[in-house]
Amino acid sequence: MLWQYLEKNWNGAAAAKLYRGPIAKVLRRVAPEKAKYLILEDNDPTGYKSGKGKAAKKELGFKVVNPPRYSPDLNPCGCFLWDNIEARMAKPAPMNKRESLEQFKRRLRKTAMSTSKVWTQTNHW
Numbered sequence: 001m002l003w004q005y006l007e008k009n010w011n012g013a014a015a016a017k018l019y020r021g022p023i024a025k026v027l028r029r030v031a032p033e034k035a036k037y038l039i040l041e042d043n044d045p046t047g048y049k050s051g052k053g054k055a056a057k058k059e060l061g062f063k064v065v066n067p068p069r070y071s072p073d074l075n076p077c078g079c080f081l082w083d084n085i086e087a088r089m090a091k092p093a094p095m096n097k098r099e100s101l102e103q104f105k106r107r108l109r110k111t112a113m114s115t116s117k118v119w120t121q122t123n124h125w
Contacts, residue, residue: 002026003109012050019056036061085112 004022008014027037039062057064088111099107 001113003113005105012052015050015053016056019053019060019062023062024060034061036063038063038065040065081112081115084115088115 002022004018006014006018023039027034027039031037037060039057041064056062085108089108
């Protein structure tokens with residue numbers, strides 16, 4: 001699992017940098033023997049489907065699986081992942097004190113990174 005904050009504007013150059021940097025690094029660490037990787041993406045045309053983003057994916061040997069739009073059964077990122085994270089983030093939110101941006105980011109990352117553990121404990125695919 002990879003967690004990466006995108007601090008600046010999202011565009012083709014940012015997508016290419018993300019593919020060549022953190023995504024490639026994680027995939028090579030997890031499966032160094034592979035020459036090509038299958039990756040799941042959402043339907044965001046801004047960065048993923050730009051010329052720069054496509055060129056980076058081709059260069060790195062990434063084959064993309066695009067889930068159908070608006071299909072809860074077939075799009076786990078939009079319909080399971082973020083709904084689950086949002087629900088879990090709402091529960092432990094501090095009530096009487098303001099949370100700094102850095103505190104929120106730490107809590108969000110911790111929640112998101114533990115999502116796969118929560119999912120496997122409660123669902124059996």
